[in-house]
Amino acid sequence: MTGQAVNTPDYVLLIDLGNTRLKLGLWHEDAGETRYLNAHPHQTQESLLDWLDQELLRLGVTPHKAIGVSVASQALMLALEGFLANRSQPIPVEWVWPAVHAHGVHNAYPDPPQLGADRWAGMLGVMKRFAHEDRSIVLANFGTATTIDTLSRDRRFLGGLILPGVSMMQMALSKGTARLPMATGEVADYPANTHAAITTGIVAAQLGAIRRQIDLSQERDQRPPLMCVSGGAWDLLRKEWHRTLPGTLVEEVPNVVLDGLSLFAGPQLRANSDGPVV
Ligand SMILES: Nc1ncnc2c1ncn2[C@@H]1O[C@H](COP(=O)(O)OP(=O)(O)O)[C@@H](O)[C@H]1O
Ligand SMILES: CC(C)(COP(=O)(O)O)[C@@H](O)C(=O)NCCC(=O)O
Known part of the structure; x- marks a missing residue:
């Protein structure tokens, strides 16, 4: 019809x-x-x-x-x-649930179901997208929570960090204190008003955590990782990223989780997976 x-x-x-x-x-x-x-x-x-x-x-x-x-x-x-x-x-x-191994990626979690399925699909997504990249890949996803996950050069998901996301940090300070507002300030080197102090603290916490994971890859590989970023709150961090982490290779991959999921969509590709699809 x-x-x-x-x-x-x-x-x-x-x-x-x-x-x-x-x-x-x-x-x-x-x-x-x-x-x-x-x-x-x-x-x-x-x-x-x-x-x-x-x-x-x-x-x-x-x-x-x-x-x-x-x-x-x-x-x-x-x-x-x-x-x-x-x-x-x-x-x-x-x-799709995290497995011990899927599509060429090994999972560091000894108990794979404990890992967020979105983080697992994100790792598979960067693997798919940067299959020929001969360096570690760090994926920072700025969602409700921020997660910072590392895929090694030999395609092992090594593990990653979970911290409160940007909005969650703002809300926590505003709800958990008597005097702090929902911050709308700008980032400054030495903030001299409350809004700027909160915004700067949150951005510094997010980017500082990423710097830690970049430094770990640098030490392990003797070369910097490829940085990938995604998630709804990335827009709030982009400007400060380029100011505080100049020269870091960064790829914006807003749909990386969907890219990872697409590996399970095609029959040929799906046959390569030994992960549970339930
Ligand atoms: N239009 C929007 N709606 C909801 N969240 C938004 C929007 N724009 C930016 N954000 C930010 O993005 C975060 C959610 O990002 P998203 O990638 O959708 O997260 P999740 O994967 O956890 O659902 C929010 O916590 C907020 O900081
Ligand atoms: C860390 C998360 C809350 C991130 O969720 P998101 O912000 O993407 O909605 C999610 O991946 C999750 O619930 N993980 C389970 C615990 C873990 O990954 O170890």
């Missing part, structure tokens, strides 16, 4: 369900590429599902399945699965 979405076996919906936003992509099997769609916050389940409905209507094709990672609540995952399963053309969801 004209105008009706067709359930097409060569399209796979990619879902990155973070603590703040859902990020969506569409993998096209024949073209071997991902169309990055959009992102939406999920303060309320209802508004998220309304938004998703609109996004799916706009696609013009119905993916035959979805592949996702989630670090959000089980309840939200189930709501999303139910919503996609109950459409006139159902889209079953396969969730």
Whole structure:
């Protein structure tokens, strides 16, 4: 029937369900590429599902399945699965969980399910994107939390840091003290007002943590790592990054988690994985 979405076996919906936003992509099997769609916050389940409905209507094709990672609540995952399963053309969801090894990457976590699935997909995403890079890769994701993960030259995920994200740091200071506001100041060398003092402290904490991981790679490899950055809060840090870490190679990879997920979308590529896809 004209105008009706067709359930097409060569399209796979990619879902990155973070603590703040859902990020969506569409993998096209024949073209071997991902169309990055959009992102939406999920303060309320209802508004998220309304938004998703609109996004799916706009696609013009119905993916035959979805592949996702989630670090959000089980309840939200189930709501999303139910919503996609109950459409006139159902889209079953396969969730990707961290494994000991997948797509050429070894996982440092002795208990892989403990690792955030988004961090694992991020490591696979940089691996895919920079397959020929002969240096360590440090991926900093500035999401709800900030994570700073290192992939070694021989493609082992070595481990990484978790710290509160930019907004979470701002909220913690404002909620946990009597006198500190939600800061909106500018970064300064020696801040002389409260807003600037908070903003500068937060930016310094974020970039200082990254410097630590860069220095560790430098010591181990005797050369600097390739730095990759992603996440909604990166925009707030970009300017200060270039001021405090001049000369550091940096690649902006906003869709790196979706890139990692796309490895599980194609049958040939998926066969290379020994990780659980459940
Ligand atoms: N329009 C926006 N909506 C929500 N968060 C935003 C927005 N713009 C920037 N941010 C920042 O991005 C963070 C969320 O980034 P995101 O990559 O979506 O995180 P997550 O993967 O945890 O869902 C927020 O904590 C906030 O600091
Ligand atoms: C660290 C995280 C909260 C980051 O989530 P995000 O900010 O991307 O929503 C998430 O990856 C997570 O819940 N991890 C589990 C613990 C771990 O990775 O060790």
